[in-house]
Amino acid sequence: MSATDRHRQLLDAALTVFSRKGFKGTTTKEIAAAAGVAEAVIFQHFPSKEALYNAVLDTSMGDLVTEQDAEEIRNRMERGDDEGVFRMVILGILNHYRTKAAFQRVILFAALEGHEQGLNRLWEQKAPLFKHFQEYVEKRQREGALADGDPFALLVGIGGAAHHYGMITSIMNTTISNIPDEAIADQLTKILLDGIRKQGSAD
Numbered sequence: 705m706s707a708t709d710r711h712r713q714l715l716d717a718a719l720t721v722f723s724r725k726g727f728k729g730t731t732t733k734e735i736a737a738a739a740g741v742a743e744a745v746i747f748q749h750f751p752s753k754e755a756l757y758n759a760v761l762d763t764s765m766g767d768l769v770t771e772q773d774a775e776e777i778r779n780r781m782e783r784g785d786d787e788g789v790f791r792m793v794i795l796g797i798l799n800h801y802r803t804k805a806a807f808q809r810v811i812l813f814a815a816l817e818g819h820e821q822g823l824n825r826l827w828e829q830k831a832p833l834f835k836h837f838q839e840y841v842e843k844r845q846r847e848g849a850l851a852d853g854d855p856f857a858l859l860v861g862i863g864g865a866a867h868h869y870g871m872i873t874s875i876m877n878t879t880i881s882n883i884p885d886e887a888i889a890d891q892l893t894k895i896l897l898d899g900i901r902k903q904g905s906a907d
Contacts, residue, residue: 723806726813801870
């Protein structure tokens, strides 16, 4: 096995073990066993468990949306297509859970363990994207298209709904419906934009 392939193998094995036991609960011996190598091999590629963990975060995090989708979101933002923008964000989050469930488990462990470095690395990567969406919400509020209120709270509502659905279906493996993600994204977007109260209903 080439050095590059071995490096990738160790990252994959580490991701699997970290996702099951967290950073604190994982030993390099367990990662080596999962990769089918001697423990010393790990330290030929990574100086410490912390370095291996950081490499797992950096390589597994990935983008919330593809570059093609990011371009489409930008186009929708320019047109003021709020429904299209938020729907694509929701679908991006759900797809992240479908394709990177192990990484999502690693982040949950980081939060439970209080592993600040792991959480900080996540925020450092996602902060520019979050700021971009916050600026969009603020612009649409100024234009009168979106209700007044804290843009952060609005984004938490959008992202939180998608994250929660992704968590219970991909991480908790709970089958709550057979509805495709596209249909779920449609419904969540409608709820978040229109609310759940029927038009004309009493307060």
